[in-house]
Amino acid sequence: xxxxxxxxxxxxxxxxxxxxxxxxxxxxxxxxxxxxxxxxxxxxxxxxxxxxxxxxxxxxxxxxxxxxxxxxxxxxxxxxxxxxxxxxxxxxxxxxxxxxxxxxxxxxxxxxxxxxxxxxxxxxxxxxxxxxxxxxxxxxxxxxxxxxxxxxxxxxxxxxxxxxxxxxxxxxxxxxxxxxxxxxxxxxxxxxxxxxxxxxxxxxxxxxxxxxxxxxxxxxxxxxxx
Numbered sequence: 219x220x221x222x223x224x225x226x227x228x229x230x231x232x233x234x235x236x237x238x239x240x241x242x243x244x245x246x247x248x249x250x251x252x253x254x255x256x257x258x259x260x261x262x263x264x265x266x267x268x269x270x271x272x273x274x275x276x277x278x279x280x281x282x283x284x285x286x287x288x289x290x291x292x293x294x295x296x297x298x299x300x301x302x303x304x305x306x307x308x309x310x311x312x313x314x315x316x317x318x319x320x321x322x323x324x325x326x327x328x329x330x331x332x333x334x335x336x337x338x339x340x341x342x343x344x345x346x347x348x349x350x351x352x353x354x355x356x357x358x359x360x361x362x363x364x365x366x367x368x369x370x371x372x373x374x375x376x377x378x379x380x381x382x383x384x385x386x387x388x389x390x391x392x393x394x395x396x397x398x399x400x401x402x403x404x405x406x407x408x409x410x411x412x413x414x415x416x417x418x419x420x421x422x423x424x425x426x427x428x429x430x431x432x433x434x435x436x437x438x439x440x441x442x443x444x
Contacts, residue, residue: 219356219370219371219372219401219404219405219408220352220354220359220361220369220370220371221287221291221369221370221371221408222361222363222367222368222370223285223287223288223367223368223369223370224364224367224371225366225367226278226281226282226285226288226337226366226367226368227277227278227281227337227365227366229366229368231277231281232339232365232366232432233368234370234380235274235277235339236339236340236365236388238270238273238274238337238390239264239270239274239304239388240371242264242267242270242271243268244262244304245262245263245264245265246260246262246263246265247260247261247262247263247303247311247315247356248260249263249379250263250266250301252317254314255311255314256314256380256397257281258307258310258311258312258313258314259309259311259312259314260309260310261303261304261305261309261310261311261379262303262305262306262309263301263302264301264302264303264306265330265335266323267268267323267409268302271299271300271301271302272299272411274300274302274387274390275299275300275301275302275307275390275392277429278300278337278390278392279299279300279390282294282297282335282368286415288335288368288370290408290411290412291333291370291409292332292333292335292370292394292396292404293295293396293397293398293404293407293438293442294333294395294396294397295393295394295395295396295397295443296322296327296394296395297329297392297393297394297395298320298322298329298392298393298394298395299322299323299392300337300390300391301390301391301392302389303388303389303390303392304339304386304387304388304392305345305348305379305381305382305386305387306345306382306385306386306387307382308381308382308383308386309381309382310347310351310378310379310380310381310382311378311379312346312378313376313377313378314376314377314378315374315375315377316331316334316373316393318330318331318356319331320393327353328428329393329394329395330373330375330393330395330396331372331394331395332372332393332394332395332396332398332399332401332404333370333371333372333373333393333394333396333404334370334371334372334373334375334377334391334392334393334395335368335369335370335391335394336350336361336368336369336389336390336391336393337366337367337368337390338363338364338365338366338367338368338369338388338389338391339365339388339389339390340365340385340386340387340388340389341364341365341377342362342363342364344380344385344386344387345384345387346382346383346384346385347380347381347382347383347384348379348382349361349362349379349380349381350362350363350369350377350378351377351378351380352371352375352376352377353375353376353377354371354372354374354375354376359371368373372401373393374401375416384430388432392422397438397442397443398438398441398442398443399443400441403437406437407434407437407438409442410430410433410434410437411434414427414430414434415432416432417430
């Protein structure tokens with residue numbers, strides 16, 4: 219499932235974050251890549267201990283925690299602190315699949331990369347290229363969203379970032395360890411949850427709402443790993 223989350227951040231929040239990102243110190247993105255990924259990675263990243271990254275990351279996590287669409291789709295158990303990248307001057311990241319686990323910096327806590335999220339900080343007209351290309355059972359999708367929007371997709375997906383040939387593409391990326399490991403089961407739960415919410419809005423007194431809600435939570439109990 220590939221899901222767009224529109225307007226995760228407000229225009230004012232995006233503007234403030236962009237100013238901070240443009241003033242930050244960046245490093246070669248290969249420093250955080252494994253041996254295989256480093257062969258196809260050409261971008262810049264904020265250091266993992268960057269104060270700017272931590273502050274913007276906290277903002278992103280706060281907004282995601284209040285976003286019912288993200289909560290329904292990802293069913294988060296643990297979230298890796300957001301990271302930040304910058305593509306310009308032909309920068310690209312070739313086809314790769316992310317590591318199965320990452321460790322939260324400064325801890326021994328491992329986060330399984332069930333769900334990938336990218337938050338955009340550059341509008342599409344600010345740069346050429348830079349499309350996020352995601353391949354999975356739903357086919358190949360090209361993603362280039364407005365600043366402040368986010369995209370959520372399975373961490374098992376083969377994906378790449380096309381070369382940025384003009385301008386600069388700023389984004390945040392991170393992974394969620396979901397309560398439900400299976401992408402197929404998460405999709406079924408998401409569809410059921412969205413249907414229940416729609417029915418509740420349209421017919422709040424419908425007698426089947428309680429039964430459907432019960433089915434949702436029983437499936438979540440059955441499939442949850444926590």
